[in-house]
Amino acid sequence: MEKEITIYDIAKRLKLSPATVSRALNDHPAINSDTKTLITAMARQMGYRTNTFASNLRRQRTNTIGVIVPRLNSNFMSTVLAGMEKVANEASYNLIISQSLESVKKEIANAKTMFNSRVDGLLVSVAYDTDKIDHFEAFIKKGIPLLFFDRVIEHKQCTSIVIDNVKAGYDAVTHLIEQGCRRIMHVTGNLKRNVYADRLAGYQQALRQHGLPYDESLVMVTDLSQEAGTEAARRIQNMPERPDGVFVTNDFCAVCCLITLKKLGFSVPDDIAVVGFNDDPVSQVVEPDLTTIHYPGAKMGEVAAQSLINHLNGLLDIQTTNKIILHSELVVRHSSLKSSSY
Amino acid sequence: MEKEITIYDIAKRLKLSPATVSRALNDHPAINSDTKTLITAMARQMGYRTNTFASNLRRQRTNTIGVIVPRLNSNFMSTVLAGMEKVANEASYNLIISQSLESVKKEIANAKTMFNSRVDGLLVSVAYDTDKIDHFEAFIKKGIPLLFFDRVIEHKQCTSIVIDNVKAGYDAVTHLIEQGCRRIMHVTGNLKRNVYADRLAGYQQALRQHGLPYDESLVMVTDLSQEAGTEAARRIQNMPERPDGVFVTNDFCAVCCLITLKKLGFSVPDDIAVVGFNDDPVSQVVEPDLTTIHYPGAKMGEVAAQSLINHLNGLLDIQTTNKIILHSELVVRHSSLKSSSY
DNA sequence: TAAGTACTATCAATCGATTGCATTTTTTGT
């Protein structure tokens, strides 16, 4: 455990003032470039490392971005985080990540921690049942930029990063209709969440546009877990008028549904076509492989982090950009291609 | 943007000294409990939040744990991280996460950042081709606890958290042998990494113990990507003496191999049995579902974080516990059950 | 040559919480 080197040590050694050393290390224009070279060299030689606290204390910023997500361990979310980490790292920001585990209560606690850790900005994808955002008010009041991604909550002071979920839902269902489906079931999540509400809207829009009736009993709100997928398949089996297509807003759930359907003797896609959402790797593994909506996770993470950082660096004002919509697209695979259309 | 409240503001308001306020807020025994109540109440009322930098600057610790992983977005890793986050959060530590993207160079950069951020401790799973750990020496020298998990590097000053990879490999291969396999291929990753080297050792041990020859040409070192799985299947097809079993040390890679094998006309498990590693969700989706080694990711994250935190709180000395081995087990599914044994 | 300009570098205050030591207040025992 050697002693930590400070700018004072460097200053003393070079018979300069700490102020000069500080400025030199920060590449301040008022310092002679020879002096800078000298100081930088000495700093390296002495093994100096800047003390972030002292610096933060003085500057009142942390170079840290907080991230709150429902859960870390989903393919989609970890991909988003990977994208954020990449951008943040390149801009030399640190990322503090915490998960709400889909509970508002934990989300509130996490927000408080982030607030106390004085993150420079916050990236949030809200929990399953969050409906107020009082717990983020503190950030807004203090002018700490707050940016929602994927599961967003509309707020005039916050930017949100999303895909066009209405269009995605519309595309998925239109595709099913074009494959000849006339009775399409929709398995989705909590409709409080924009992502699910919008996809439902897209579903309805597609039906309407193709002259199909909207039957509320075909919409199944679940937690989109694997069990929910299995359950959906069972329910389909027990329906008097069975659907000939199903649009599930989560790949894993869709895959479980698909597998169960097969077990129950249905032929996919001929008896019933299946479309998922997210383009999770599993969608390529299941048989038949799953038609799904490709969701640009890494991109979303990158854009979110980059926008926030640009805002922090004064390059872009988040307040003015209220919404960023990323491109998503339907990936057609075999789970939805009825043989009649080959 | 309101002014930030400090202990000085509270002190002035209550006509006390900042020292007393500080002590009261930290529940110092020398402060009268009535005074404490008074101060706590006032702090809440005024909306005080502690300034972590000032505190850190003074105390020389950060309540932050650094984590360096190869990549965030794998099922296994995100599960580990979820476990870590849970424990850290409960102990009110923050987690700074960064990914090396399997490159030593990035790993070195990340380590430097972590060092400069003065994390209180570091949790590391090394990159694909890391072979020296000079970049962690700084931590060791400074007495900053360093703990490796999963992909570990032996070091007498560091604890490592692993599963018994030799045993896992042994179990997997023994199972294949018991199913009647006599010529077993092994698709694995860089043998510099303990996890792969150990599994290979287990593979060899199982062969030896059952009187089967070790044929080096059956061991295929790859990057364990999905393409590698496909490639492995192709190679199997082109072998003069085809194997009747394959042990792949990664589920996703195994699944791709399995699917390709099927496409090439092999019957799984009858022509060739497949065993994977990790118990990734995909292993239950593929058909036939994949026999694999269940790997306790969340547990590993929890144990790693908890050990580190205990050490930091002086409850446990990391130096003495040199290695923690978690339990893993073989999960038998249909990809390896030859019909003769039904 | 005096004054003006542009560079460089320094001074000293500041960010907010912590803590060893000193001081004041309260309690205890006689």
Add this chain to the structure above:
DNA sequence: ACAAAAAATGCAATCGATTGATAGTACTTA
């Protein structure tokens, strides 16, 4: 009621970097 012990509080230095104001130096320019 008073000294001694115990409890509660205050003082002031400290952690290290930053920065506005200021001073010194060298070089121009009139």
